[in-house]
Amino acid sequence: MIVDELARYAVFEARRPLPPEVAHHAKRAVVDWFAALFPGIAAAPGPQLMKAHAGELGHGRSSLPGQRTHAFPGTAAWINGSISHAVEFDDIFRDAVYHPGCPTIAAALAVAEDRVASGADLLKAITIGYEISTRIGAAVQPSHYRFFHTTGTVGCFGSAAAAAALAAPGEAQAMRHALATAASMAAGLQQAFRSDAMTKALHAGHAAWVGVSAGVGAAAGLTGAPDVLEGEAGFGAALACDPQWARATEGLGSRYNIMAITQKNHACCGHTFAAIDAMLELRAQHAIDAAQVEQIEVATYRAALDVAGNPEPRTVFEAKFSLPYVVCRALLSGAVRLGAFEPAQLADPTARALMRKVRLVADPQLSAGFPGMRAARVTLTLRDGRVLQHFAPYRKGDPEAPLSDAELDDKFAELAGPVIGSEAAATLLRSLWALERLPLGALHLQEL
Numbered sequence: 001m002i003v004d005e006l007a008r009y010a011v012f013e014a015r016r017p018l019p020p021e022v023a024h025h026a027k028r029a030v031v032d033w034f035a036a037l038f039p040g041i042a043a044a045p046g047p048q049l050m051k052a053h054a055g056e057l058g059h060g061r062s063s064l065p066g067q068r069t070h071a072f073p074g075t076a077a078w079i080n081g082s083i084s085h086a087v088e089f090d091d092i093f094r095d096a097v098y099h100p101g102c103p104t105i106a107a108a109l110a111v112a113e114d115r116v117a118s119g120a121d122l123l124k125a126i127t128i129g130y131e132i133s134t135r136i137g138a139a140v141q142p143s144h145y146r147f148f149h150t151t152g153t154v155g156c157f158g159s160a161a162a163a164a165a166l167a168a169p170g171e172a173q174a175m176r177h178a179l180a181t182a183a184s185m186a187a188g189l190q191q192a193f194r195s196d197a198m199t200k201a202l203h204a205g206h207a208a209w210v211g212v213s214a215g216v217g218a219a220a221g222l223t224g225a226p227d228v229l230e231g232e233a234g235f236g237a238a239l240a241c242d243p244q245w246a247r248a249t250e251g252l253g254s255r256y257n258i259m260a261i262t263q264k265n266h267a268c269c270g271h272t273f274a275a276i277d278a279m280l281e282l283r284a285q286h287a288i289d290a291a292q293v294e295q296i297e298v299a300t301y302r303a304a305l306d307v308a309g310n311p312e313p314r315t316v317f318e319a320k321f322s323l324p325y326v327v328c329r330a331l332l333s334g335a336v337r338l339g340a341f342e343p344a345q346l347a348d349p350t351a352r353a354l355m356r357k358v359r360l361v362a363d364p365q366l367s368a369g370f371p372g373m374r375a376a377r378v379t380l381t382l383r384d385g386r387v388l389q390h391f392a393p394y395r396k397g398d399p400e401a402p403l404s405d406a407e408l409d410d411k412f413a414e415l416a417g418p419v420i421g422s423e424a425a426a427t428l429l430r431s432l433w434a435l436e437r438l439p440l441g442a443l444h445l446q447e448l
Helices: 002-014 020-040 046-052 073-083 101-114 119-140 155-167 172-185 199-219 235-239 270-285 302-308 316-320 323-333 343-347 349-355 364-368 405-420 422-433
Strands: 062-064 069-071 293-300 358-362 376-382 387-392
Touching: 002 119, 002 155, 002 172, 020 073, 020 101, 020 119, 020 405, 020 422, 046 073, 062 073, 062 101, 069 073, 073 101, 073 199, 101 119, 101 155, 101 199, 119 155, 119 235, 155 172, 155 199, 172 199, 270 293, 270 302, 270 323, 270 376, 270 387, 293 323, 302 323, 302 358, 316 323, 323 343, 323 349, 323 358, 343 349, 405 422
Parallel strands: 293 358
Antiparallel strands: 062 069, 293 376, 376 387
16 A cells, blocks of 8 residues: 555654754755745734644744744644745645655744754754655645645645654654555645635645644554545545556656755746746846837646736735736836735736736646646737747746755845844854754753
């Protein structure tokens, strides 16, 4: 059964040090997760969650970084997992249409702190969670994404694997039952992010909580159905069409998906990134006066239009899922970072007028390449008759064009500094890059 193969891999990984290049990419994932976490503290649903769980705070050993408090592992994972997904700056595994960091790292950190684990233990658990969950996600795509939010569903496996790796390191039975139990709790409907609701971020937090519960529970003897993935009434049958289960175990322990993660370069939905990159390239190559633009055509894959085709966004959340808005903002401002979603920017009449000139096209060839291909073609028609076009075959931050360590550092400083202070951010960043040599207590997360 598939969970048995996944559990055997986890035991194999638990019994040896991470290869240096894998450990480095695990640290990149952690740095990027914290970068997404800190600005999410002030964004919905962060304040609402802190209010809802006020009576649970100040107990346990699991930190809520940036909030100077702590909680029991399940609550910490729930809150941190949700908050780290709130501002849409978290990582992506493209082939699974999945944000692995929010559920996996939130759960791993919560259990690691509760168990007083080392930084090296944390990195290993995160790697195990990424490797198992990204493969399950790839196995059920693209059909799974028609109705389900992969971060809420497949994220349960990433968090459960990481939690079990910390709660019962090297124990195949605990890993087996953690994954089996998590499958029954997987949830997250795509309708939640086709409206201005807080639920999308909660999917990541719920997946993190599920993982903590399933992983720690399995370590204490809770059991799950071992054929829950491929069974006739299992995860694959219920949530996908013709899942390719061979992909769930392919390359385990030899090819590391954590080394092929997309780190976001824009503060919005990843489906918009190729179009943003194409527009930024046009802007850099040509002196474009927005007033001279007659039409903007964005040709991309169908899923991008289904999720991010909103022509008239009115809120921050809607704007982050609006190709017309982010593409026009890229042309006008030269960047789509957090500032692009300030009220004044959203209401900008120049941007609103430009958005009405955007035409979205579902390109059959690009649609056929989804999810492994995330491309877009932007064509500008100007009033003087010029037609300018740029094709982005992938996104800045994808494995083909990864953010460098220095660019990750800059992103971290930009996002963490305003929340915890530039000095504290710099100190934490240095510690995160040395995580394999440190106890977790050395990060002083409850003091941030």
